Amino acid sequence: MSLALREALRAFQRTPMLSLLSVTTIAFSLFAFGLYGLVALNLRNALQQVEDRVEVRGFVAAGTAPEAVSAAVGDVAIFPEVGDVRLVTETQALERARRELREFADVFEPGILPASIEVRMKPGFRDPQTVRTVARRLEAYDFIDDVRFGEEWVENLYRLRTIASAAGIALGLTFAFVAMIIIGSTIRMAVLARSREIAIMRLVGATDGFIRLPFLIEGFLKGLLGGVLALVLTWIAFEVSGRWVMQVTYFEPLVAVAGVAGGALLGLLGSAVSVGRHLRKV
């Protein structure tokens, strides 16, 4: 192992420009992927915030006994799709309207707005179909006059989310694939640069496993360094965006660590494939 590590480090020392090129290529490939990740993360967060506002509102008929409404609130709360239910009395409805809508500023007469049961869905149950089902169940109470949930809005939002997810996955896979191709080619160059050494190793009786190990370490280190550099670059992009464009969210520490580890893994796999292919050929 110590010899393999020494040989891997020697490769950095012997071909510094090629090593630097490999690390920066890996870094920029991962940086492009990271930038995409930042955009995807913030888009997802923005959609999440909008999604959190999906709610079903059932308007209670005037004169309904409070016990009946409370019982209904209790019933609805145990629906598996429901995250939160609350009762908004006539007074609370008016207060809210006065707070949010200017045309209600001078209205003080209670009873002008009906009481309502407001239902928020759990994450994962905000698709139009589920929302509609909950609305129907709420509508079934005979003291509910009307149910609204902005059907068209929910459908558009859901469609947008589906498109964003599909595009996100497709773009993510494309970026990852391109990064892998670039990283693989870079490592292949490093392997070819040392083909003479590989030939000598084989000639004197080194096993394929032994020949592979320094390359795997080298690929791992390059991937790791590239990953760290990519992380620094995305952090700079994040700071620049925060200062001059818009405030965005950065990766959670665990995701950042996973990104760097992913870089190292890509380096390792890229090396394994390139060396394996080379050893099969010679």
Add this chain to the structure above:
Amino acid sequence: MIRFTKVSKQYARGGPALEDLTFHLRRGEFAFLTGPSGAGKSTILKLIYVAERPSSGEVRVDGKSSVTMSRSEIPRLRRRLGVVFQDFRLLDDRTAEQNVAFALEVTGTPSANIAPRVQRALTQVGLASKATALPGELSGGEQQRVAIARALVNDPLVLLADEPTGNLDERATRGIFQLLRDINSSGTAVLMATHDLDLVRNTNLRTLELNHGRLVFDSAAADDPGAVQ
């Protein structure tokens, strides 16, 4: 120790390189492989160190058959062989002793044994005083000596030399040839491919002459018909 039995080698694009070749190289023997370029000399050496496999027939080296040998057995066999080439094949960024040590390091020799064995091999080839020189600082003959030291350091059964004097002047050629004779005297078999006929004619060593991939002359068979089977 090395036995070729009805060996033919066909390259997909190059046509036949060897045809129906049968000969036996004994332990401790010195033999020349001669013939014009393209006659199949290098192919024979490649078949011995298993860089190639025969298209038909069998090559046996130290009891291992080309027919049954698995890929994982090849490195172990190569540790029993030493190979040198016309172009030396040294690592330019390593000193003479590092080049020699490399052969031991990559085969997992314990580090305590490496330095004395490298020293012994360099002494054997007469280069102990240039152990720390880089290949670029050495003459062609000296570089070939480093390559021979690297081939010898694992105490091989046979030294395979593919045109080892092809890049050397006459004086260096004589020096390298004498070194190979000395190595042979100490018990290591030597199979040397060369087209330097002067070198061959001035000795009474065994000569295997090839032409168009066929063995056209074997001096051992001429002296003793039992040597070629």
